[in-house]
Amino acid sequence: MIRAISYLQSSLRPLRSRSYTAQASSALREEVKLSVYRDDEYADVDWDKLGFGLTPADYMYEMKCSKDGEFREGELRPFGNIQLSPSSGVLNYGQGIYEGTKAYRKEDGKILLFRPEQNATRLKHGAERMLMPSPSVDQFIDAIKQTVLANKRWIPPPGKGSLYVRPLLIGSGPILGLGAAPEYTFLVYASPVRNYFKEGTAALNLYVEEEYVRAAPGGAGGVKSITNYAPVLKALTRAKDRGFSDVLYLDSIYKKYLEEASSCNIFIVKGKKISTPATKGTILKGITRKSVMEIATDQGYQVEERAVPVDELMEADEVFCTGTAVGVAPVGSVTYQSQRLQTSEICRKEFKTGNDSVCEELQKILVSIQTGFMEDKKGWVTEIH
Numbered sequence: 001m002i003r004a005i006s007y008l009q010s011s012l013r014p015l016r017s018r019s020y021t022a023q024a025s026s027a028l029r030e031e032v033k034l035s036v037y038r039d040d041e042y043a044d045v046d047w048d049k050l051g052f053g054l055t056p057a058d059y060m061y062e063m064k065c066s067k068d069g070e071f072r073e074g075e076l077r078p079f080g081n082i083q084l085s086p087s088s089g090v091l092n093y094g095q096g097i098y099e100g101t102k103a104y105r106k107e108d109g110k111i112l113l114f115r116p117e118q119n120a121t122r123l124k125h126g127a128e129r130m131l132m133p134s135p136s137v138d139q140f141i142d143a144i145k146q147t148v149l150a151n152k153r154w155i156p157p158p159g160k161g162s163l164y165v166r167p168l169l170i171g172s173g174p175i176l177g178l179g180a181a182p183e184y185t186f187l188v189y190a191s192p193v194r195n196y197f198k199e200g201t202a203a204l205n206l207y208v209e210e211e212y213v214r215a216a217p218g219g220a221g222g223v224k225s226i227t228n229y230a231p232v233l234k235a236l237t238r239a240k241d242r243g244f245s246d247v248l249y250l251d252s253i254y255k256k257y258l259e260e261a262s263s264c265n266i267f268i269v270k271g272k273k274i275s276t277p278a279t280k281g282t283i284l285k286g287i288t289r290k291s292v293m294e295i296a297t298d299q300g301y302q303v304e305e306r307a308v309p310v311d312e313l314m315e316a317d318e319v320f321c322t323g324t325a326v327g328v329a330p331v332g333s334v335t336y337q338s339q340r341l342q343t344s345e346i347c348r349k350e351f352k353t354g355n356d357s358v359c360e361e362l363q364k365i366l367v368s369i370q371t372g373f374m375e376d377k378k379g380w381v382t383e384i385h
Helices: 002-017 022-036 089-093 116-129 137-150 230-241 287-298 310-315 358-370
Strands: 059-065 075-078 096-098 101-105 111-114 162-171 184-193 204-209 246-250 258-261 265-270 273-277 302-306 318-323 327-337 346-350 381-384
Touching (some): 059 137, 096 116, 111 137, 111 358, 116 137, 116 162, 116 287, 137 162, 137 184, 204 230, 230 246, 258 265, 258 273, 265 287, 287 302, 287 318, 287 327, 310 346, 318 358, 327 358
Parallel strands (some): 204 246, 273 302
Antiparallel strands (some): 096 162, 101 111, 162 184, 246 258, 265 273, 265 318, 318 327, 327 346
């Protein structure tokens, strides 16, 4: 057994550069089985310097959709490039959606997933909007579990981060005229990560964007389509060049109501009331958003989904963001130059953060559930082995 593991360790890296063939799949399955049993082994990573960049884990999962619209059994393969036709649906017409979830390592070494069925359901909803077939909920969760277990050594030690898991559904088949792709591929890959923002756990400073919008009614703003993200890059880059953490977008019609940030949902706090923009097709139904709303309600806060005027930022006690990648992140300030009011006045509002803040209270509870430090009374956590 020790000899087999030693061989696996020496041969694992070359696997990344080898062409993957059907003949290699049997040997690969045996290697994956061995890797799962290496409970005490960690990948060669400086966990204290881990950020939110791509550090590819060893294996990825791949499953293709047959011509009858059904996904068959997928399989693990070494992380690496995939082949696509230049005329594939995803490259030409942006037919692709994705998800994001995390795996956590407990102090006793057990591995936990957080609400993967919610990601599976949201992927199916997004696939319907983008006219794509999708894996079943069971297929989705099974793919996540296989990917996480095969990459177990890449899950950071407790308190050092998590394994970010990225399911991706793309139109991989070739097509020239505008239409749905004839073939689809479901992929899952993973990377160890820590803090999403460069500020780490420090408070964010947001800029209210009035020139560019993220989504419009009737569009695909409410699903995790890949087409939602490239259009925000210009506004996001401009804001970061000016020293801001992220952009806070307004509605596309009135330029008056809060929508969400580039990568996360937004909440405002006033006393015991917590408000967040309602999801009506232009805002992503975040899983962390949903979980935080439930936690806040349990803690006695009045939580409401509604249209939130941007002017209410100036009266808020706290502002925070939520998302799988960002967790629950405090906002220290928001800068707002109101073109809507036809004035060049720049307003900058600072908010309460840190000890005794609502954000910190909710963040601690959420993380405690995700990492197994608090009893999961809601059935949100799935232990895998």
